[in-house]
Each structure stands twice: as structure tokens, then as C-alpha cells.
Amino acid sequence: MSSLLRLATAGSVDDGKSTLVGRLLYDTKSVLADQLDAVQRASVDRGLSTPDLSLLVDGLRSEREQGITIDVAYRYFATPRRSFVLADTPGHVQYTRNTVTGASTAQLAVLLVDARKGVVEQTRRHAAVLALLGVPRLVLAVNKVDLINYDEAAFTVIAKEFATHAASLGYAEGSVLTIPVSALHGDNVATRSENTPWYGGPTLLEHLEQVPVAPDPHDAPFRFPVQYVIRPRTADYPDYRGYAGQIAAGTVRPGDEVVVLPQGLRTRVTRVDTADGPRDEAGAGSSVTVLLADDLDIARGDLIASATDRPEVTDEFTATLCWLSSSSLRPGARVLVKHGARTVQALVEELGSRFDEQTLSTVDSPESLELNEIGGVRIRLSEELPVDEYSHSPRTGAFLVIDPKNGDTLAAGLVGERLSAVGAG
Amino acid sequence: MTALHETRETGEPDTVSAVSAAATDAARDNLAALESEAIHIFREVAGEFDRPVILFSGGKDSTLLLHLAIKAFWPAPVPFPLLHVDTGHNFDEVISFRDRMAERHGLRLIVAHVQDWIDDGRLTERPDGTRNPLQTQPLLDTIAEHRFDAVFGGGRRDEERARAKERIFSLRNAFGQWEPRRQRPELWNLYNGRHRPGEHVRVFPLSNWTESDVWNYIARERVELPSIYYAHQRKVYRRDGMWLTEGPWGGPREGEEVKELTVRYRTVGDGSCTGAVESTASTVEEVIAEVQASRLTERGATRADDRLSEAAMEDRKREGYF
Numbered sequence: 180m181s182s183l184l185r186l187a188t189a190g191s192v193d194d195g196k197s198t199l200v201g202r203l204l205y206d207t208k209s210v211l212a213d214q215l216d217a218v219q220r221a222s223v224d225r226g227l228s229t230p231d232l233s234l235l236v237d238g239l240r241s242e243r244e245q246g247i248t249i250d251v252a253y254r255y256f257a258t259p260r261r262s263f264v265l266a267d268t269p270g271h272v273q274y275t276r277n278t279v280t281g282a283s284t285a286q287l288a289v290l291l292v293d294a295r296k297g298v299v300e301q302t303r304r305h306a307a308v309l310a311l312l313g314v315p316r317l318v319l320a321v322n323k324v325d326l327i328n329y330d331e332a333a334f335t336v337i338a339k340e341f342a343t344h345a346a347s348l349g350y351a352e353g354s355v356l357t358i359p360v361s362a363l364h365g366d367n368v369a370t371r372s373e374n375t376p377w378y379g380g381p382t383l384l385e386h387l388e389q390v391p392v393a394p395d396p397h398d399a400p401f402r403f404p405v406q407y408v409i410r411p412r413t414a415d416y417p418d419y420r421g422y423a424g425q426i427a428a429g430t431v432r433p434g435d436e437v438v439v440l441p442q443g444l445r446t447r448v449t450r451v452d453t454a455d456g457p458r459d460e461a462g463a464g465s466s467v468t469v470l471l472a473d474d475l476d477i478a479r480g481d482l483i484a485s486a487t488d489r490p491e492v493t494d495e496f497t498a499t500l501c502w503l504s505s506s507s508l509r510p511g512a513r514v515l516v517k518h519g520a521r522t523v524q525a526l527v528e529e530l531g532s533r534f535d536e537q538t539l540s541t542v543d544s545p546e547s548l549e550l551n552e553i554g555g556v557r558i559r560l561s562e563e564l565p566v567d568e569y570s571h572s573p574r575t576g577a578f579l580v581i582d583p584k585n586g587d588t589l590a591a592g593l594v595g596e597r598l599s600a601v602g603a604g
Numbered sequence: 605m606t607a608l609h610e611t612r613e614t615g616e617p618d619t620v621s622a623v624s625a626a627a628t629d630a631a632r633d634n635l636a637a638l639e640s641e642a643i644h645i646f647r648e649v650a651g652e653f654d655r656p657v658i659l660f661s662g663g664k665d666s667t668l669l670l671h672l673a674i675k676a677f678w679p680a681p682v683p684f685p686l687l688h689v690d691t692g693h694n695f696d697e698v699i700s701f702r703d704r705m706a707e708r709h710g711l712r713l714i715v716a717h718v719q720d721w722i723d724d725g726r727l728t729e730r731p732d733g734t735r736n737p738l739q740t741q742p743l744l745d746t747i748a749e750h751r752f753d754a755v756f757g758g759g760r761r762d763e764e765r766a767r768a769k770e771r772i773f774s775l776r777n778a779f780g781q782w783e784p785r786r787q788r789p790e791l792w793n794l795y796n797g798r799h800r801p802g803e804h805v806r807v808f809p810l811s812n813w814t815e816s817d818v819w820n821y822i823a824r825e826r827v828e829l830p831s832i833y834y835a836h837q838r839k840v841y842r843r844d845g846m847w848l849t850e851g852p853w854g855g856p857r858e859g860e861e862v863k864e865l866t867v868r869y870r871t872v873g874d875g876s877c878t879g880a881v882e883s884t885a886s887t888v889e890e891v892i893a894e895v896q897a898s899r900l901t902e903r904g905a906t907r908a909d910d911r912l913s914e915a916a917m918e919d920r921k922r923e924g925y926f
């Protein structure tokens with residue numbers, strides 16, 4: 180049985196990200212002959228002697244014509260131990276929008292730097308955004324080590340500098356790894372390099388295969404947004420009433436005491452159902468149907484949570500917004516908030532701060548928030564929602580801000596003041 | 605009431621004992637994670653849209669979609685009808701399988717026949733006889749006629765480079781077109797299905813599955829497929845590097861020699877441009893072994909229409925095809 184790891188990549192233009200992703204696909208034999216043929220032909224057309232693996236991850240034609248990548252692309256590769264879903268987030272324009280999107284589902288992020296340049300400003304910004312979104316693990320791939328003659332001393336300087344920066348963002352030592360690689364030649368990507376005898380750690384692929392996929396779910400309190408009420412009313416199941424959803428955090432077992440929010444009704448889980456039969460336990464990420472002891476009025480949008488560790492039910496909260504739209508945000512804006520399976524009207528009462536990427540600090544009371552900017556706000560809701568601090572339970576501390584007029588997604592929202600947590604403020 | 609076990613060839617009853625958490629937990633198992641993600645997507649659409657429909661051709665990806673939809677709403681029936689755009693160039697085995705599945709699960713099946721559009725002049729037959737590109741208009745007309753607002757498709761991001769950036773919820777304007785600028789960032793598992801009247805959203809629950817995942821899951825769940833996915837004897841002829849078979853779409857031209865070979869299909873589409881591959885894989889396990897050893901992607905091996913140009917798929921997507 181193999182597990183699934185969702186990861187994101189980030190790096191500045193020309194650090195070799197496309198080559199590295201192409202290399203991962205190639206070395207795990209996730210590229211098939213006809214795709215490779217196409218790349219080979221295109222490489223010959225461009226006068227190259229070896230196939231350019233970065234062409235394996237080329238994007239849409241309009242982007243190819245402009246020669247830039249502007250949107251998150253998803254890539255798939257697998258080893259016998261694990262399958263990988265890779266969100267390839269371009270590091271060019273709109274990088275915050277893309278990094279936030281890729282990071283929202285990532286269990287690990289691979290940051291790339293050019294060994295000749297080391298940790299640059301954009302590396303720090305990327306790492307700050309990844310920390311803000313709570314990506315649990317980071318890998319720094321120090322690429323193009325062939326161009327610094329596989330020099331240990333230069334690598335160590337970069338590794339130390341990055342470790343210090345990651346620590347300032349709240350990353351524990353064990354959750355960050357720096358690896359010397361050459362995406363072009365393959366050193367330490369899938370095969371251990373003979374050119375770096377001084378490096379004793381795993382290759383990038385070994386690390387991706389072995390890293391624990393999730394924190395222990397038993398540590399997190401149970402959170403279950405009700406998506407849909409299953410009531411067959413058929414001859415076989417006349418009285419069946421189950422609450423369907425995907426477990427956002429924690430685990431659930433029959434017998435567990437729970438509370439239904441925002442109503443605040445206490446009850447007990449009698450059964451955790453799936454089409455394959457009842458489960459004796461189910462954990463985060465599993466789609467199940469929960470049956471309860473009491474006949475309560477529960478609908479889509481309600482949240483079933485642990486009775487002992489429950490989220491706050493509130494109609495006003497502090498949040499951090501990653502603004503993803505080209506229309507700007509000003510205080511007083513009327514928006515929609517989608518949280519779990521519920522969408523409510525909301526007012527952005529106050530725009531308290533903006534993250535300054537240049538200085539990695541915050542600016543107080545900005546006039547507006549623009550595309551790719553991150554800011555601290557106060558939000559008032561038209562009805563109460565059960566919300567967690569993002570740092571406590573990301574999936575129930577996350578929300579979308581939606582434009583009520585045209586339905587566009589305007590922002591990624593995180594409940595709580597997160598800017599000081601990433602060193603700004 | 606349709607019980608899930610009826611979709612299984614073996615007809616084994618549902619298990620009554622509790623399923624061990626370790627066996628299928630999303631955190632530990634790739635296929636369980638993908639299944640949970642797809643089920644979440646189905647339920648989200650059921651909760652947020654008024655008139656969803658599942659595109660169902662009887663092919664393996666759409667059969668998998670239906671299987672997952674059944675699991676998402678069990679023990680209630682699937683709350684959506686099925687829609688097939690029939691080119692008239694489909695394989696008999698697949699059409700009868702399609703009808704059988706709709707009947708078994710008590711689902712309404714809407715069929716839009718491309719032939720009707722040709723007969724009344726809304727479409728004209730292409731000189732090369734291929735009807736895949738002709739599916740777009742009947743599909744969009746039928747979506748408009750029934751006012752469907754969410755349309756489930758079996759598309760996967762690993763199928764083709766142009767799909768790597770496709771969203772799980774892909775917004776289409778009132779003309780059914782895909783506009784790159786209006787596509788929304790997709791964050792966490794929060795999907796934004798808002799659309800204006802007349803617009804619809806294409807929904808791809810299998811976005812994150814690879815071809816290997818599909819086959820491994822079909823094996824694990826014992827999902828029944830049309831027989832032509834497995835090795836069988838067939839009279840075929842060679843054209844454009846593919847083994848084509850005779851049918852209502854035409855047959856061998858002068859000089860094209862007919863041979864009887866043991867073949868199977870990796871995708872099933874318009875018979876005029878869907879090629880068979882030589883194979884002796886007659887069980888799902890043998891197919892998996894073959895897929896693992898395979899040197900050609902599904903589309904590269906078998907679909908002539910995708911080989912027309914590197915960006916062919918992208919052009920058709922802008923037009924509203926898949």
C-alpha cells in the first residue's frame with residue numbers, strides 16, 4: 180500500500196525549477212515514450228545536444244508563446260512507496276497568488292535556489308508565505324551545484340543561512356532539510372551523487388518518500404463540516420439519516436461525544452458509515468457519513484466537532500487575507516465568506532495592516548490591499564460561524580472571500596493574526 | 605434502491621463487519637485519499653448546484669465517475685441524471701454497457717445523437733469522417749436545453765500537458781467556453797461554484813488520478829468495464845500508425861490490409877479515430893502490468909484527433925469540448 184504526498188515547489192525564474200520537476204518525472208519513469216519523443220524533437224529543433232527536461236513541464240500555449248508560466252500546474256509521479264501530487268507554482272509575476280494556492284494543500288514544499296546566488300530575497304518571501312499557510316515541512320534544494328564545483332563550504336553557508344531564516348519563521352530543526360542537487364545532471368535528485376561525498380543526507384526523492392505525511396491526527400480535535408444530508412427514504416432504508424462530509428481534522432469513532440455548531444447541541448456518534456460498510460475509526464481526509472444518537476435538525480453548513488475541544492462560534496473575527504484579485508480591497512467592502520460548507524455575507528470592517536515583502540515587516544492601516552498583497556483585517560459576519568484559529572486547525576480556520584457581484588474568488592482567508600507569526604509585525 | 609455491491613462483477617454482498625481503519629484511511633493510502641477527494645467533490649456539487657449531470661459514455665473514466673458517485677451518496681440513489689453525446693461511431697459493446705449501467709442504478713440517461721444535428725443541418729460531416737470534434741455543439745445545446753449548471757467529466761490532469769492547469773471546478777461562460785482569465789484559484793478543499801445564469805461549471809473529480817491509479821482502483825473495487833478494454837480477437841487494419849476496426853464510421857480503404865489480431869482498447873471514443881493496441885491482457889491485473897510497462901500515454905497510443913497538433917486539446921477546450 181502506498182501513501183499520497185502533496186507537495187508544492189517554489190523558486191525564482193531560472194533557478195531550474197522546470198528542469199528539477201522534469202527530472203523528478205523522468206527519473207521516476209513517469210514520462211512515457213511519446214512525451215519524451217516530443218521533448219527530444221523540440222530539443223533538437225532548438226539546437227540542444229541533450230533533451231531539455233524542462234520542456235516536459237511546459238504549460239499552455241498562450242504562456243508558451245509569452246515564454247512564461249503564470250499559473251499553478253499539477254504534476255504526478257510515483258514510486259512503489261508513495262504517489263506524489265506536485266503543485267508547480269511559478270515564481271514570476273503573481274507569485275503570491277500561485278504560492279498561496281499551491282501551499283494551501285501542500286504537506287511539504289521544495290524551495291529552489293541557484294547555488295551561485297544562495298538565499299535571495301525571493302527565497303525569504305516564499306518561505307514566509309509557506310510559513311503563513313502553515314506548510315508543515317520545507318526542503319531547500321540548492322540547485323546547480325555543478326556550477327560551484329560541488330563545493331561543500333559554499334553549500335554549508337547557504338544551508339546555515341536558510342536554517343536560521345526557517346527557524347525565525349517557526350520551523351523546528353527536523354522539519355527543514357537542505358539538499359545539494361543538480362537538476363540538469365541528476366545529482367542527489369533520485370540518485371546519490373558521487374560528486375558530493377561530503378553530503379550524508381538523503382536524495383530529494385528518498386526524502387519525499389520517507390518524510391512522515393501528516394502530524395499525528397490524534398493530536399488534533401475532531402472537525403467535520405456537514406456537506407450533505409443523506410436520507411434515502413427507500414424501502415431498504417426508510418429511516419436512515421446520515422451526515423456526509425470529509426473529516427477536516429482529528430479522528431472519529433462510534434461512541435464519541437460531539438457538539439453540533441453553531442446550534443451548540445450535544446450528542447453522540449452512533450455509527451461512522453461508508454459505502455464499504457461501517458468504520459471503527461476514521462481520520463482526517465476521509466469522506467464518511469456520520470450517524471448521531473439524537474434526532475436533531477442538522478443541515479449542510481453545520482459543523483460537528485469534538486465536545487471537549489470545540490471551535491469558537493462568533494460573528495466577528497480577526498483574519499489574515501492573501502488578496503488574489505486585481506480589484507483592490509478597501510475597508511467597508513461587502514463580500515461573501517465561504518467557510519467549510521457554508522457561505523455567509525460579510526463586511527470587512529477594518530484593514531489593520533499590510534505585509535511588506537521588501538522588509539518582511541508590516542505597515543499599519545494601509546489604504547487598500549492589492550493583488551498579491553497580504554494583510555490583517557477584522558471581519559464581521561451576517562450570521563455566526565464556528566471558526567478555529569488557522570494555527571490550531573487549518574481546515575476549519577481557512578475560508579474563501581468571494582465577490583458577491585461576479586462570484587470571483589478574491590482572497591484566501593486565515594482566521595487569526597498570522598503576520599507576527601512569520602516574523603512580520 | 606441500488607446497492608453498491610451490484611456494480612461488482614462478483615456480486616459479493618456488502619461487508620457487514622467494521623472496515624479496519626488502517627486498511628483504507630486517507631492519510632495512509634493513496635487510493636483512499638483520491639476516493640475521499642472525489643466523494644467530497646460530488647457531495648459539494650450536490651449541495652451547491654441546482655441541476656448537475658454526469659457525462660457518461662460507458663468508457664472507463666466515466667464508469668469510475670459513476671462508481672464514485674454511487675459511493676458518495678450511498679445508501680441513497682445518485683441525485684443526478686447521466687448524459688451521453690453519442691457520435692453514432694461508438695462501439696456496440698460500450699453502448700449496451702452504458703444502457704445496462706443506467707438501468708441497473710435506476711438513473712435517467714439522456715442521449716444527444718450527433719446524427720440528429722447532422723440530419724437537420726446544424727452540423728456538417730467532416731471530410732475525414734471523424735466525429736469527435738462534432739460533439740461540442742450537441743453537448744452545449746443539451747446543457748442549455750436542460751439548464752444543467754454543473755457537468756461532471758472524467759478528465760484527468762495527467763492525460764495531457766494542456767490539462768495540467770485545469771481546475772477541479774472549471775467555469776464556462778454562457779457560450780460554454782473556457783476563459784483562462786476567469787478561472788479561479790483553488791484553495792484547500794474549498795470550491796467556489798458561483799456562476800451567472802446561463803453559465804455552467806465543469807467538474808472533474810478525477811483531476812488528481814493517474815492512469816495507474818484508475819486501473820489499480822478498478823482492480824481493488826472490482827469495477828465492471830465494457831469487454832473491449834480486455835483482450836479479444838478483432839479484425840483490424842493499419843492507418844496513421846493505429847489499428848482501426850470496421851464499423852458504421854467506415855472501413856479499410858484500397859490497399860489497407862485487414863488482419864485478425866488479439867487486441868484491446870485503452871480508451872473508447874469515436875471508432876473512426878480510436879485505435880486498438882495489440883495485447884493479450886484479459887484481466888484487470890494483466891492490464892495493470894501492461895500499463896506499468898507501457899511506453900505510450902493513453903492518448904498518444906490511441907487517439908488520432910489529439911495528434912493533429914500539439915495544442916489540439918487546448919483549442920477544443922476553448923471551444924467547450926471537455
Ligand SMILES: Nc1nc2c(ncn2[C@@H]2O[C@H](COP(=O)(O)OP(=O)(O)O)[C@@H](O)[C@H]2O)c(=O)[nH]1
Nearest residue numbers: 192193194195196197198233322323361362363
Ligand atoms: N548547470 C546547470 N544548469 C541548470 C541546472 N538546472 C537548470 N539549469 C539550467 O538553468 C536554466 C533555467 O532552468 P529552468 O528549469 O528553465 O528554470 P526555471 O525558470 O526555474 O523553471 C536552463 O538553461 C537550465 O538548463 C543545473 O542543475 N545545473
